[in-house]
Each structure stands twice: as structure tokens, then as C-alpha cells.
Amino acid sequence: MVTVVSHPLVQHKLSIMRDERTGVKEFRELAGELSLLLAYEAMRDLETEPLRLRTPIQEGDFPVLSGRKLALVAILRAGLIMAESMVTLVPAAKVGHIGLYRDPQTLQPVAYYNKLPSDIAERRVFLTDPMLATGGSASVAIQSLKDAGATSIKLMSILAAPEGIAVIERDHPDVNIVVAAVDEQLNAHGYIVPGLGDAGDRIYGTK
């Protein structure tokens, strides 16, 4: 299932990120802000339970988060900005890292790092990567989460191509996807069109 967050704030921030004139500082800030807005939607179904407490006025039962604990897992590099921003919303979440880069010739993901919470099997996992292009990186990352025992995984991306969504639906039909927009297609180099360019390079100012 794919959820496209069509809220005007999300769309506005995304359009500024797309603009080639937007510099590193603003791009990074917007990526963080958008991640919070996407998280608001992605975490809509978190469980709550009533907590008995007393306000300054009277006693009552009030909802607090319950159920499975959370894990945020970032696909490095670009997904890091999303997880770092989201952890401010859910400070008790553990954070994992999966290092992948996409080979520019083959477009295949190359793994270089993997560090996940040891109790990931018991946690609800939110996997972050701003770009879902061919879907190769996200599919491999989801497989490594499953190999580590994760059973509840949601993929959060800022932009997706239809091709990438199709790959996740084929490889991991149990994984829901939350995105700000689904663009037209990929170009010959595997970039999302119209897209926003190379997310990692724009976040970190590399080339």
C-alpha cells in the first residue's frame, strides 16, 4: 500500500527542494521538516493506551503510546537526515543504519555497513530513504531488516518513481510505503524525473 501525503505544507516544501537554486542549508532543513510531516502520517496507526493521571484541574485517563517499541533505520547516506529529524518526535526509538550506495553503471546497490538494534524483531521499523528510484536499495535494505527478524516495516521516502514502488510491491508486499510524491519515471541514468537530483549530494554538498 502506498500513501501519498498530499498536504499543502508537504507539497510546498517539496517544490522548494526540487528547485535547483535551493542550496545545501535550505535543502537539508527542508528534508528534516518534510520528514517530520511524513512521520506524522506514517505513525498515524501507532497504538495508545490510557494513562491515569491528574491535570491541575482533575484526574482522568489520557492516551500515551503503547504497543511495540519503535526503530528508525536510515539508509546511508541520504536517509540519515530523515531518521535524525524523526528521532526528535520519538526520542525513545532506537536508530539503525544500513550503508548502501548505488553503482552508477549497473544501478545495483552495494552494501558497505549494517548496524541494527539487537531487538529489532520486537520493534516497529520505519525505514528512511528520501529517494525510491529503481527500488534496488530499499528492497535490499528491507531484506536485511527481515533477515535480522523485523516483521513490521514501513518505508518512508520523500520522492518515489513508479518503477521503485513496483519493485517493493513485488519483493515485499507486506511493506507499506509513505511518500510525499510519486513522479513520472526514471531517466536513462536511473534518476527520478522530474525529481530533485541526487539527494545525498544536495544534503551533504558533495558531487
Ligand SMILES: O=P(O)(O)OC[C@H]1O[C@H](OP(=O)(O)OP(=O)(O)O)[C@H](O)[C@@H]1O
Ligand atoms: O532506488 P535506487 O535506484 O536504489 O536508488 C535510490 C538510492 O540512491 C540514493 O543513494 P546513493 O546511491 O546516491 O547514495 P548516497 O545516499 O550515499 O548518496 C538514494 O539515497 C537511495 O538510497
Ligand SMILES: O=c1cc[nH]c(=O)[nH]1
Ligand atoms: O533521482 C535520484 C535517484 C536516485 N538517487 C537520488 O538521489 N536521486
Ligand SMILES: [Mg+2]
Ligand atoms: Mg547519492
